[in-house]
Amino acid sequence: MNKLYDVIIIGAGVVGSAVAREFARFSLKIGVVEKELDVCCETSARNTGVLHAGFTYKTGSLKAQCAVEGNAEFDKVAEELDVPFKRTGKVVVGFNENDRQSLLKYKAVGDANGVPGLAIIDKQTLENLDSSAGGEFAMHAPSSGILNPFIYNIALAENAKQNGVDFYFNNEIMSIQRKNGFYELTTNRTVYQARWVVNCAGLNSAKISSMLGIDGYTLAGFKGEYFVLDKKAGRYLTMPVYPAPGPTGGFATHATPTVDGNVLVGPNSELVEDFEDYGVTPAGMEELMTEGVKMFKHMKREYFIRNFAGTRPKLINKETRQVLDFVVEARAEAPNSINLVGIESPGLTCALPLARRAVALMREKEELIANANFNPRRKSILCFAEQSREVQKELIAKDPNYGEIICRCENVTKAEIVAAIHNCLGVETVLGIKNRTRATMGRCQGGYCETRIAEIIQEELQKKTTEVMYARRGSAMFTGKVRG
């Protein structure tokens, strides 16, 4: 059976999910088609989780406009969607005269972009702000912040879902055809029909753009590796510490606290052909160690708990290799399509502003009727570990599953795991449970709880052993029963 939609959004990363949520404000039948088994599987998950202020982007660019806009509204967004967020501020630190010139340049850019409160600070002020930060002086950006990128993406998608949007996972777009005024999107599993298509395919946005009939975009994949440090290191770091941008702009390895209290050190930057090669490398790790300790004085091997990598799909001029601005467009050669290409950092900060621009492009073509039932609010799974002892007692009295600690490192309870398994998007992977609850994210990395989570998934969803998936399509955790 073909599925007919007003709007199909390709990609359930943070941008696709934000676009879905903003379109859900109108009376439209909306579907999101995603190749992976969950939202937030590629670039949206594989980044530093920073809410950017917007001082490094060319004045007047979409990156600058959307970053400043997205930054300013984020307290409200985080409150509405129940997203862990802290407006920590950020320091961009310098060591020499070149760095000082760089900071002065970007302060001027930031001031022109409308970034509030930028100030050049001396070493003493820097130490008072964060004594674990390296650097002789810095630019302080008080409006920067940190957020949980998984929960933000999940929150946008869940809020969209609660407002009537359908999500289809494990559906990779194989071809797009326009027939009789409709788009036909053929996936590896089925065919969807839509009056409008929105390309939010991130790493694959140039490919989808070509399928829509819009050629000529070149993406360059910049892979960045990270270390995740134990919460024991997180005690020291209060805000992101970045190095002064070099002559070509763009930040090198930085140290950032996470909202949960860990520290991320990274990314480096390496041009890659394969956008989904997330392998970490000995050279990359060595570079992070050397560069990381300059930003964060307490960077030590004993704090390492995990590595990961992500790829930033930068839109470039094929000839000059110059990095270009975000593209949000509605082009005549692909009527009723909205094309978002080259959305990379600061895409997390810009997701909602970009989504509103996508809505505006559709509105130019047709009248949109407000969805009177739209509810912008959504709640996260309650975190047992963060509650007072009194509240914890009440929770256990209401649901005994709160009394069963599943993840010992993060004190995640069975009630939270069960709530995550029954998420409204229907995600069933171990990674999905992890991103929703923090289970397995601690220092034992699932040594204690992974077996339990796998068991609860099977129990709650009546799954066979061989059906338990770790993260991606084909990532079966088990080959079967040992006996019987």
Add this chain to the structure above:
Amino acid sequence: MAMIKKDVVIIGGGPAGLSAAVELKKQGINDIVIVEREKQLGGILRQCIHDGFGLTRFKQTLSGPEYSQRFIDQVEELKIECITDTTVIDITSEKKVIAASKNGLLEYQAKAIVLTMGCRERTRGAISIPGTRPAGVYTAGVAQAYINLYNTMVGKEVVILGSGDIGMIMARRMTLEGAKVKAVFEILPYPSGLPRNIEQCLNDYDIPLYLSHTVTNIKGRSRLEGVTVSEVDAQLRPISGTEKEYACDTLILSVGLIPENELSLACDVELDQRTKGAIVDENYQTTTDGVFAAGNVLHVHDLVDFVSLEAEALARSVISYIKTGKLDKCDIAITTDANISHTIPQKISGFKDCKLSLRVRKPMKNCEINIMQNGKMLKQVKFKKAIPAEMIQIKLDKAELQAVGELKVVVR
């Protein structure tokens, strides 16, 4: 939340906690409780279905569950209170213990706390193995739990990194269940596990062990597809040009155990950077008054028998502590030379017989361990062979000890 008063709260119902509880109760301490997060007592032994336990303690070879059952039976006979399915979430230096269970939060005020939480496995992240993050990479203990407790097979074509005992035991276990174990790789120039496991788990099944080798890449996006293995030089750095590819769907990591001391830190227990366990005196008392530790939470043991014996010794100290409210001051520090990884205890009183547990850092032949105080040789013990995999214990008689002066342990 009603406060429950106890003489002794024991955290963890594995072999150390069970042994301590039985000894305490036998010696007349009745007001005790074992708090265990699992549904059953027994700790990690529940999943150790192979034999080889109990040779020292019971003079016969038992499986893990059989070994622990001997203690569980005594716990039941002695009617020792056990709270299972209950996880301790906080301990204070005032000896308050808070635990979460389906029946609510429990709060205990203890006279003495016994830390017997065991250890956890070192992970891939902690040793930074390069490569992707597919399904199919398991630590040995997790694979063992899936297979032995959950009846779940983790893979068919297996490579094992690390020659720790659990890794070798899993090599045999997976072979018996029809998997092909291609090889075990050890980064060090000598094995990490016990000689008997190399014989019985690897050699008996023709599973090759490659020393001075490590995994330098993990491949596969969804499920593991293969690993790259390289030889390492004397500094343990991979040697370029020695890479070999192994196709496999499963990588088992047996790369070390770390005492699980998150709760100990909550009650201000000072840790030894070498053992990652508490610094204790001859009474197994930590740096927090009335808080004691034994078993793998204190230092990783080679044999469970020594865990039981250590926990029983701890129990006898706890009894004096409960009865008198204090123990001898232990001001004599014990230092070691570079060839000895650590000693337990780290300090003694000089007024009591005691037993030092230690390990050598590298395999040695025809060596001699010397214990000296104030320039005087207290003890000389000769060994034909000493290996890091095996714990060494040396008894010290109080008559040999002086009241002041650091103890020095050296091996030559």
